[in-house]
Amino acid sequence: MKRFLSMLCALLASLGITACDYLNVRELKPGVSTAAEVRERFGPPQQEWHNDDGSVTWEYSRQPEGAECYMITIGTDSILREIDQRINEQTFARIERGMTGDDVRRMLGRPASSQFFQLKQHTVWEWLMERSTTVNEAAYFTVSFNNEGRVVETGRYSKPKR
Structure with a gap:
């Protein structure tokens, strides 16, 4: 059931529906979760920003209907470093x-x-x-x-x- 909910949330997120973002953010753990887990939950990023240290920040904007933009940083080891909601x-x-x-x-x-x-x-x-x-x-x-x-x-x- 948990896997089904994760897949449903990823599908809804790729369509711009943010109802599952709260669950996705709670389930992902910086320092533990992998880039593959982030993609499974959020779908493909809308933009990739390459950082000087070799990490990459994935953009998941929920504009124009949502009031959120998640910037999710993945380290060179493909491990989640940070999830940051930037509309603040x-x-x-x-x-x-x-x-x-x-x-x-x-x-x-x-x-x-x-x-x-x-x-x-x-x-x-x-x-x-x-x-x-x-x-x-x-x-x-x-x-x-x-x-x-x-x-x-x-x-x-x-x-x-x-």
Whole structure:
């Protein structure tokens, strides 16, 4: 039964459905779990980031519908080192003026959307921070880039419930 649930969660995750992420994160153990176990639970990564020490960080963004982005680091020994959910205040605070789109993407993962504003000559990426509920509006974190592809500002906004 446990194996069936793992396979179902991996299939749902590959389709962008995050209901099983909580279970997957709890079951994986840094220093113990293997890269194969991570792939079995999360599916193939959307992006692979190669690190200076030879390790690789796999990106599992749940944008645009989910408010999560898991960056999972695998060591050169194919053992899980770290699972980090990046859609949070600590990561937002690290976004600085002058960073490139690749710098931001590596920190926050794939954005929920990207839009170019002609008058301002800025491209704005946004990430869902909090889903809309019966009580709360959906909240977004934004990063604006100039024509050179450098961060010029960050912001936040909420979408009213429909």
